[in-house]
Amino acid sequence: xxxxxxxxxxxxxxxxxxxxxxxxxxxxxxxxxxxxxxxxxxxxxxxxxxxxxxxxxxxxxxxxxxxxxxxxxxxxxxxxxxxxxxxxxxxxxxxxxxxxxxxxxxxxxxxxxxxxxxxxxxxxxxxxxxxxxxxxxxxxxxxxxxxxxxxxxxxxxxxxxxxxxxxxxxxxxxxxxxxxxxxxxxxxxxxxxxxxxxxxxxxxxxxxxxxxxxxxxxxxxxxxxxxxxxxxxxxxxxxxxxxxxxxxxxxxxxxxxxxxxxxxxxxxxxxxxxxxxxxxxxxxxxxxxxx
Numbered sequence: 001x002x003x004x005x006x007x008x009x010x011x012x013x014x015x016x017x018x019x020x021x022x023x024x025x026x027x028x029x030x031x032x033x034x035x036x037x038x039x040x041x042x043x044x045x046x047x048x049x050x051x052x053x054x055x056x057x058x059x060x061x062x063x064x065x066x067x068x069x070x071x072x073x074x075x076x077x078x079x080x081x082x083x084x085x086x087x088x089x090x091x092x093x094x095x096x097x098x099x100x101x102x103x104x105x106x107x108x109x110x111x112x113x114x115x116x117x118x119x120x121x122x123x124x125x126x127x128x129x130x131x132x133x134x135x136x137x138x139x140x141x142x143x144x145x146x147x148x149x150x151x152x153x154x155x156x157x158x159x160x161x162x163x164x165x166x167x168x169x170x171x172x173x174x175x176x177x178x179x180x181x182x183x184x185x186x187x188x189x190x191x192x193x194x195x196x197x198x199x200x201x202x203x204x205x206x207x208x209x210x211x212x213x214x215x216x217x218x219x220x221x222x223x224x225x226x227x228x229x230x231x232x233x234x235x236x237x238x239x240x241x242x243x244x245x246x247x248x249x250x251x252x253x254x255x256x257x258x259x260x261x262x263x264x265x266x267x268x269x270x271x272x273x274x275x276x277x278x279x280x281x282x283x284x285x286x287x288x289x290x291x
Contacts, residue, residue: 001251002244006136007099008043011076014095014132016049021075023091025098025120029066032078035099036065040076079123081116094127096120101137102144117145129238139243139278139285147285153241154234155220158248160211161228165199168216168224171247173282177202179258192258194247205253212248243283257281 014022026032044050052070068076077091081104098104104116117135124131137146159168177195179188193202203211218224219234246257260281267273278284 002136002138003039003099004043006134007097008039010132010134011040011097012043012047012049014097015070015074015076016052016072019072019074020095021077021093023093023096023120023123024076024078025081025096025104025117026078027081027100027103029064029078029080031100032080033065036068036078079120092123092126094124094130095132095134096124097134097136099136101135101146101149102140103137104145138280139283142285142287144285149239150241150243153237153239156240156242157218157220158215158242158244159218159224160208160215160247162196162198162201163203163207163210164196164201166226167196167198168218168226168228169197170218170245171195171197171203172245173277173284176246176254176257176261179262182262185259185262188262189255189259192254194254203254208247208254209250212250215248217242245283246281249281 011022011024014020024032024035026035044053052072052074054068054070066078070076077093079091098117098120101117104120121133124133135146135149137144139147139150141147157170159170161167162169171194175195175197176192178191178193182188182191193204194208195202214228216224216228216230218230222230222232222234224230246252249257261277264270264273264277275286278286
């Protein structure tokens, strides 16, 4: 999932492979303890880094977590979007890893400074172009920080080689087929398949797994040849931005997603159901509703 791939793994790489201090940004400090216990600590305990765990102090015996100093000398410092502006001052690092980005994208009503993300990013200014900032979030709106960073970055796509025509494609929501005319959720589950946008052939779940195993990352404006080599100039940007969608989620089958789509299409609160599908299944922002 995105939390492991884009939040925990980069954090542990810098803490233990590079051996440097990392700032972890999140919406509030109550979340810090949950993230540490549920997402970060279990990965450390199952890795070769477990010998770096502190034997005393914060992080060693539970309780409130604000800063953890590991035995290799690196520190994990939690900073939140809550509290006053001074709570984000006075601590610098080359690396910041931020989760739930869009939950920190507004300046507080009493703040004289910029939004919380920008304040956190300012902790890296001393490092110039050597800084590394990781942002991870479920997309919210088109104006949200996550989607804007994606649009203004490389706008990379995960492209898959179709097992049938061997073309490189990126199936989206409209390529989940055969459930739309069904009369029950069970029928939707039984008939649903992803189809190749190029040759229109149905993909089995085995086909989809095979295609994802050989995925390539294609930056906006680039082309990809049959052998997987890319050509063309990537956008001139410092930001690598990419998203993955339902077709890349191998935790769920096409049947599972079709069942959710069938339920959402008949929900009493249609707008809320549509928001859920766009954000949590297809990684698409919710369009602003302007009267």
